[in-house]
Amino acid sequence: MNPTIETLLxxxxxxxxxxxxxxPEQLTQIIDAARSVSSSSFLQCTSIIRVxxxxxxxxxxxxxxxxxxxxxxxxxxxxxxxxHRHEQINPNAKLGxxxxxxxxxxxxxxxxxxxMVAAESMGFGGVYIGGLRxxxxxxxxxxxxxxxxxxxxxxxxxxxxxxxxxxxxxxxxLLVHENSYQxxxxxxxxxxxxxxxxYYQTRTGGNKDMSxxxxxxxxxxxxxxxxxxxxxxxxxxxxR
Amino acid sequence: MNPTIETLLxxxxxxxxxxxxxxPEQLTQIIDAARSVSSSSFLQCTSIIRVxxxxxxxxxxxxxxxxxxxxxxxxxxxxxxxxHRHEQINPNAKLGxxxxxxxxxxxxxxxxxxxMVAAESMGFGGVYIGGLRxxxxxxxxxxxxxxxxxxxxxxxxxxxxxxxxxxxxxxxxLLVHENSYQxxxxxxxxxxxxxxxxYYQTRTGGNKDMSxxxxxxxxxxxxxxxxxxxxxxxxxxxxR
Numbered sequence: 001m002n003p004t005i006e007t008l009l010x011x012x013x014x015x016x017x018x019x020x021x022x023x024p025e026q027l028t029q030i031i032d033a034a035r036s037v038s039s040s041s042f043l044q045c046t047s048i049i050r051v052x053x054x055x056x057x058x059x060x061x062x063x064x065x066x067x068x069x070x071x072x073x074x075x076x077x078x079x080x081x082x083x084h085r086h087e088q089i090n091p092n093a094k095l096g097x098x099x100x101x102x103x104x105x106x107x108x109x110x111x112x113x114x115x116m117v118a119a120e121s122m123g124f125g126g127v128y129i130g131g132l133r134x135x136x137x138x139x140x141x142x143x144x145x146x147x148x149x150x151x152x153x154x155x156x157x158x159x160x161x162x163x164x165x166x167x168x169x170x171x172x173x174l175l176v177h178e179n180s181y182q183x184x185x186x187x188x189x190x191x192x193x194x195x196x197x198x199y200y201q202t203r204t205g206g207n208k209d210m211s212x213x214x215x216x217x218x219x220x221x222x223x224x225x226x227x228x229x230x231x232x233x234x235x236x237x238x239x240r
Numbered sequence: 241m242n243p244t245i246e247t248l249l250x251x252x253x254x255x256x257x258x259x260x261x262x263x264p265e266q267l268t269q270i271i272d273a274a275r276s277v278s279s280s281s282f283l284q285c286t287s288i289i290r291v292x293x294x295x296x297x298x299x300x301x302x303x304x305x306x307x308x309x310x311x312x313x314x315x316x317x318x319x320x321x322x323x324h325r326h327e328q329i330n331p332n333a334k335l336g337x338x339x340x341x342x343x344x345x346x347x348x349x350x351x352x353x354x355x356m357v358a359a360e361s362m363g364f365g366g367v368y369i370g371g372l373r374x375x376x377x378x379x380x381x382x383x384x385x386x387x388x389x390x391x392x393x394x395x396x397x398x399x400x401x402x403x404x405x406x407x408x409x410x411x412x413x414l415l416v417h418e419n420s421y422q423x424x425x426x427x428x429x430x431x432x433x434x435x436x437x438x439y440y441q442t443r444t445g446g447n448k449d450m451s452x453x454x455x456x457x458x459x460x461x462x463x464x465x466x467x468x469x470x471x472x473x474x475x476x477x478x479x480r
Contacts, residue, residue, distance in 0.1 A: 004361035121244035
C-alpha cells in the first residue's frame with residue numbers, strides 16, 4: 001500500500017487542535033494541491049475565504065452551532081461556489097441555472113477534498129463544517145459575499161490534539177452497484193448496523209446505542225435546512 | 241514535498257488509455273479510499289454504479305456527447321447522489337429538500353476525488369465526465385436509478401496512453417480571499433489570461449488562441465443544461 005492510500009484510509013475528523021500554527025509554506029502547499037483539481041468546463045467557480053480575524057472566527061463558530069474548534073483551529077477556510085468572478089469578467093454571463101449550483105457544489109467539494117488530503121499527508125487533521133449552512137445568510141453577510149457567491153461549508157485544519165478511531169463506513173457491498181442500481185442487501189445492512197452500534201458503544205462507554213439505520217432514520221425525521229431553497233434564490237442560484 | 245502532495249500537484253485529466261485493466265485488488269483499494277471520506281451527518285448518500293457492460297458503456301459514451309474514452313477506459317464509475325437507500329430503510333424519511341441535493345452533490349464529489357487521488361497514486365489516470373448530465377434522464381433510465389437517485393458525473397480510470405501537461409489553474413491570488421470576499425485583482429487576472437493563452441498555443445500548435453476570460457465568457461453566453469431543474473424535480477430532488 002503506497003503512502004497516499006495510507007493517508008486516505010486513515011482519515012477521521014479532528015475536532016480538537018493544539019495551538020500550533022500551519023506555516024505559510026505549508027498553507028501554500030495545501031492551497032496548491034487544491035488548485036490542481038479538475039474543473040467543470042474550466043469554469044473554476046470556487047472561492048476560498050481564509051478567516052484569520054478572531055472576531056469573525058468567533059461568530060462563525062456560533063453560526064455553525066457553537067462548534068468551538070471553528071474559532072480555535074490553526075486555519076479556517078470557507079469554501080464557496082463563486083460565479084461572481086465570472087460576472088465581474090463578463091457582466092452578460094448567463095447565471096442562475098440549477099446546473100451551475102450543481103457545478104459549484106461539485107467543484108468546490110473536490111477541490112476542498114484535495115486540501116484535506118494534502119493537509120493530512122503533512123500530519124495535520126481537519127473537519128468539514130457543514131454547519132455553516134445552518135445560517136448561510138449570516139455567513140454570507142459576515143464575509144461580504146456578493147450575489148452569485150454562496151458558502152458551501154467550512155474546513156478546520158490544524159495539528160490534532162486527539163486521536164479518534166476511524167469510523168466504520170458503508171461497506172463496498174452497499175455502496176457499489178454493477179451496471180444497474182441494486183436494491184439494498186439486507187444482510188449486509190444488518191452487519192453494518194451492528195458494526196456501527198459496536199463502534200458507538202466502545203467510543204461512548206455504552207452511552208450511545210445506535211445502529212446506522214437508526215441514526216439516519218432519526219436524522220431524516222425532520223426537515224433539513226428547509227430555508228435552503230429560498231437562500232439559494234436570494235443569492236442568485238438555482239433561480240431557473 | 242511528500243509523495244501525496246506530488247500526486248495531487250501532478251493531476252491532469254487523462255482521456256486516452258491503454259488496454260490494461262485495473263485489477264480487482266487495485267479497484268478495492270480505490271473504492272476503500274473513497275469510502276474513507278467524511279460524510280455530512282453520517283448520511284452516506286452516495287452510490288457508485290460500476291459499468292462493466294460493454295453496450296451500456298457504448299450508450300453512456302454517446303449520451304455524454306460521444307466521449308469514446310467512456311467506452312474504452314479500464315473502469316467507468318457513475319457517481320450518484322442516493323437518498324433511495326435511506327427511503328428503503330425508512331419509508332417515512334423526509335426527502336426532497338434542496339439542502340439534500342447540496343449534500344448529495346458535495347458528498348459524492350469529495351468521495352469521488354478520493355477515488356481519483358487513490359488511482360493516480362497507483363499510476364493510473366482519469367477524467368471526470370460531467371457530460372453525463374447532458375442527458376441525465378437517459379443515464380438514469382439505462383442504469384435503473386429509482387426515485388431519489390441522480391447521476392452526478394462519471395469517472396474514467398485506467399492506464400494513461402498520453403502524457404499531457406498540467407493545465408495552468410487560477411492562481412491563489414484570485415482563488416483565496418482573506419476575511420471577506422475581495423473584488424477580482426485585474427493585474428493577476430491579466431497575467432493568468434496570458435498564461436492560459438500561452439498554454440493553448442503551445443498545446444495546439446497555435447490553433448487555439450484564447451485567454452481564460454475569453455473562454456469562460458464564451459461558455460457562459462449560453463444556458464447550461466437548462467433542463468436540470470426539471471430533471472431534479474422529476475427524480476424527487478430540490479422539490480422544496
